[in-house]
Amino acid sequence: MPADRTTQYPTALNEWVVIQVKISKVSILVLALSVSFFSAANAQDATDDVAELRQLVEELRHDYEARISELEGRLARTERMAQGARKDAGDAVALVEQATIDQSSGSSAANTFNPGIGAVLIGRYADVDRGWTDIPGFQPGGEIGTGDSGFSLGEAEINLKANVDNRYFGNLTFSISEEDGAAEVGLEEAWLQTTDLPMGLSVTGGRFFSAAGYLNGFHMHADDFVDRPLPYQAFFGGRYSVDGMQVRWVAPTSLLIEIGSEINWGGGFPASANAESSPGAWTLFSKIGGDMGDSHSWQAGLSHTSADAVNRSGTTNELFSGDSDLTVVDFVWKWSPQGNSNERSLKLQGEFFRRSEDGFFEGIPYNGDQNGWYLQSVLQFARLWRVGLRHDIVDANNGVLLAGTVIGDPGRQSYRDSLMLDWSPSEFSRLRLQYTNDNVLDVSDDQWYLQYIMSIGAHGGHQF
Amino acid sequence: MNRIISLALLLVVPHAANALNVFACEPEWGALVTELGPPDVELTVATTAFQDPHSLQAKPSLIAAVRSADLVVCSGADLEIGWLPLLLRRAGNRQIQVGAPGHFLAAEYVRRLEVPKVIDRSQGDVHPQGNPHIHLHPRNISRVADALTERLIEIDPDNTALYRTRLDDFQRRWNQAAEEWEERVLALNGLRFASHHRSFSYLADWLRLDIVATLESKPGIPPSGAQLATLLEQLTPDPPVGVIRTPYENEKPSRWLSGRLDIPEIMLPFTVGGRDDVIDLFTLYDVTLHMLEQRAP
Incomplete structure (x- = not known):
């Protein structure tokens, strides 16, 4: 003035x-x-x-x-x-x-320090003629398969997260599902992460999703299709969860360069619960990524997981003991006009798996190689609408000795082609229709899915 | 081969160790850091004027940028809730965690408008702490400038004198410009506009514009055809003088409504870089006022 x-x-x-x-x-x-x-x-x-x-x-x-x-x-x-x-x-x-x-408002109410609480409700209607619970040539683990026809509630997932203090961040996710009429509570994640280590280091401990592969780091409700790609089901039992510790380091560069390692003492497939004092598996991983102009972003990853299985039973009662070595190469590329993904965007992602297992399966000497990959693309063609296409395939070469067991050579590849359309009126709700032409078994099957995914509570993260 | 190696080196070149490294979430805060920070500041701005700061993803390039940042300058009030917490967790940088001096949220230093009384997602993507698009009120910029300078001094006390000088210089120029803008405010008083999203609430508060309608019936929920038709019916008897939107908002609803009402659809720059002639905070205000003045009687 x-x-x-x-x-x-x-x-x-x-x-x-x-x-x-x-x-x-x-x-x-x-x-x-x-x-x-x-x-x-x-x-x-x-x-x-x-x-x-x-x-x-x-x-x-x-x-x-x-x-x-x-x-x-x-x-x-x-x-x-x-x-x-x-x-x-x-x-x-x-x-x-x-x-x-x-x-x-700075009152001393008991709920002042409540963590961020979020819940995800998933349910689906499926029309499946020839469902499967295991993939020919692969020992099944985790939760895999097509599921049954009809309406089924998926897992209701509840997540709590907050800073513990000035040194740690804590995260807890449990899932509630119903198995044969009885409610079942599963502990999906329970981990702590350091926030105050110097030089780009962070340490995570507890139960967490492994950094191997690209999709593994995501909750299933964030997936672009109703089910996980075949290699995820075959090699990770849907998802590779680690009970142990992870160390990550981010390089001080303008391009993202991240390397890390995990030790798994737990029994999450493909490791086994019988490992007792020695770790069941370890993983080395690296990720690089960056932008090309405003419109393009990309990330590529390489990981190697080595599991020392002792009487790994999977979901059948047949046992494997030996070494399991899995290498995953992954990439994802995203485009949106000027980097604004509100109206239009395109995502292309693919992962390639190669596993060697060496040991004894049901006491029979076993030295097998398995491969798998998937490629998928999702196009957001209008603000609320996305369409996606996916091809996923796995292939096992386990030798003639194992004929008659669950991993007996199928002599052919298992593959699927899926097409999905989803509608998201807000960031918090999504309805999805998916068609899959399923060739996992030796007869082709046409499958239809209708799925809803609803998030309530704390705002979820926009993970890349 | 040599070229490939040098290109690779260029891509992974480490950040300079001495310069102050700042990560700004939005272009307006990038511009403010340019005004107040040291001349050799190493600045990364996460979004452009054409990117919606609500819906950004925690991209690899941003993780890398936050990793080396001494200071993160964002709007706060949950604007970056979808991606900033992820960046903080992935980057492994203790200097910029919540509560650390390197974590600066501009909205904490101003009076926020539209703090909702009912916090429920049926009301859309509501921000419980109020409207986070605070930068289009000159007084807010002035207050954030003061607070940001205090923060720069806390992080980098060796350059205290420099920061004080830069702040004094900026505030002098800003106050001078603000006085000129105040002269122009009167002509805009009471002008009626429709707006796509509640992106211009602070601007409207300052200029005393009358935002008669938002095209989104709930924040973050795109308007449907039926909602727009209802809006058209409501506005037809006494149409506003224009429909305003940001560069990152869909132009189609604005175009449809403005076409039907026979009023202009105006893409305001909204932030630095929103138009070619908007190169800093001063030109942001100048151009915005100029564009609105075109609609004054």
């Missing part, structure tokens, strides 16, 4: 005085003039006086107008300032009010 505001009114007053003085001058002149007329002075004098009078009046009018318009301008400015000042005063009051509210 200008400092001279307070002096404006006196200045204006002075100017009024000047004008008044001029007006008085004119009056005197007019008086003098009339006197001179009455005294019958000579004409020349009168003409001169009239001219002078005119000039004076003209000057006066000019002065007047200029000053009035200036005063009007000042008045308008003053009004604006007054308005601004009123507004500022109003804002100041509001600010004080808010400060008061902020202070008073």
